[in-house]
Amino acid sequence: MTFFCLPKNKDLEKWDGPRCGLTNAVKYFKADEAFPINQFNKKFQEIVDKKLQKTKKFPIIYTNTFIKVDVTDSTLPEEQQVVDSFNYSATAKTMSIGNTDPGTSDQIATLSGHLRKIVLKVSKDRWPTESSPYSRNPDVIKSIIPLINNFRLIKSSYEIDLLKKVGDITGEAFIETFKGTKPGLNESHLEAIFEFNVKYRKAQFLSYIPVVASGKNSLFMHYVDNNCNLKDGDLILMDAGAELNHYVSDVTRTWPVNGKFSKPQREVYQLLLDIQKRCINMCTVKSGKSLNQIHQRFLDILAHDLSKLFGRHLSWMETNDICPHHIGHYMGMDVHDTEDVSRSLPLKEGMVITIGE
Numbered sequence: 001m002t003f004f005c006l007p008k009n010k011d012l013e014k015w016d017g018p019r020c021g022l023t024n025a026v027k028y029f030k031a032d033e034a035f036p037i038n039q040f041n042k043k044f045q046e047i048v049d050k051k052l053q054k055t056k057k058f059p060i061i062y063t064n065t066f067i068k069v070d071v072t073d074s075t076l077p078e079e080q081q082v083v084d085s086f087n088y089s090a091t092a093k094t095m096s097i098g099n100t101d102p103g104t105s106d107q108i109a110t111l112s113g114h115l116r117k118i119v120l121k122v123s124k125d126r127w128p129t130e131s132s133p134y135s136r137n138p139d140v141i142k143s144i145i146p147l148i149n150n151f152r153l154i155k156s157s158y159e160i161d162l163l164k165k166v167g168d169i170t171g172e173a174f175i176e177t178f179k180g181t182k183p184g185l186n187e188s189h190l191e192a193i194f195e196f197n198v199k200y201r202k203a204q205f206l207s208y209i210p211v212v213a214s215g216k217n218s219l220f221m222h223y224v225d226n227n228c229n230l231k232d233g234d235l236i237l238m239d240a241g242a243e244l245n246h247y248v249s250d251v252t253r254t255w256p257v258n259g260k261f262s263k264p265q266r267e268v269y270q271l272l273l274d275i276q277k278r279c280i281n282m283c284t285v286k287s288g289k290s291l292n293q294i295h296q297r298f299l300d301i302l303a304h305d306l307s308k309l310f311g312r313h314l315s316w317m318e319t320n321d322i323c324p325h326h327i328g329h330y331m332g333m334d335v336h337d338t339e340d341v342s343r344s345l346p347l348k349e350g351m352v353i354t355i356g357e
Helices: 010-016 021-029 037-054 108-116 145-153 157-179 187-200 215-219 263-281 291-310 316-322
Strands: 002-005 033-036 061-063 067-072 082-088 119-123 141-143 211-214 235-240 242-244 251-256 328-330 353-355
Touching: 002 021, 002 037, 021 033, 033 037, 037 108, 037 119, 157 187, 157 235, 157 242, 157 251, 187 211, 187 235, 211 215, 215 235, 263 291, 263 353, 291 316, 291 328
Parallel strands: 002 033, 061 141, 067 119
Antiparallel strands: 067 082, 211 235, 235 251, 328 353
């Protein structure tokens, strides 16, 4: 493994803190070799050139960043040698490479800049011909993201233990937030209680900006103003999570501001809780179900149970209006982990998912 990182710099480390440096990259990350990040383009060019010396076929390159390919013809004058250019990115081959120029600096702010200005020079006789008459871009530089997502989809036992731990921290923080809720406080106070309890339990961050929505604010799925006063008789909907060692949680809970549900609030709350439990029970390898199938079953049950509660038939359109978001998603290092992986896959051992409403 070749490792690229910021080199040691005594002056900058006085301000920004210690860096790993090249020697420690080999020592602690078990790299075979390590180079300064500003040499990435040079070393990348050397690797491709070395490969082309051994084989006539251009290698497949997998990346999660931008690469500009300059196709060159050495028989032409130097200023005319670039005869064609191709811009590749992790998601779209035709995306612009951008114009960040890190220059010779090694400041942290330019770290991504070095990876956004990768230029690969390839001789015209070594660059593959077009794979399709309708496309100028040969399909030789591909996104590595789908491959990484397939690895990340199935968690190891260590990852699962870490996700359980961050889930426990989140649950405990929610309980303390329940206890601290009372009319007259502000939504921001509950956010502060939650964040304090998450970090007090040694989680490093919140996993996203929390939704702390009281009363009518809870009708907006991604309400994050969190600045209204709590009113007696209203409900609080809180969507929040924690991050521990790069693994995250995602939890949504609803409770009464004054600590006691009204009769209609309790009826709807209990109905949704029962449906959620039924959906959680579907989340087994034995069931053979996918998240999409569980979501469809959820909508069917929700329409049936709400029709019974309201005393009239609810159409699929009405039900979808009530709950327009998906019931679940994969979890891990991101809240919506491995987002490119289809939710139509049957659930397998090692997958970690969330079920919410």
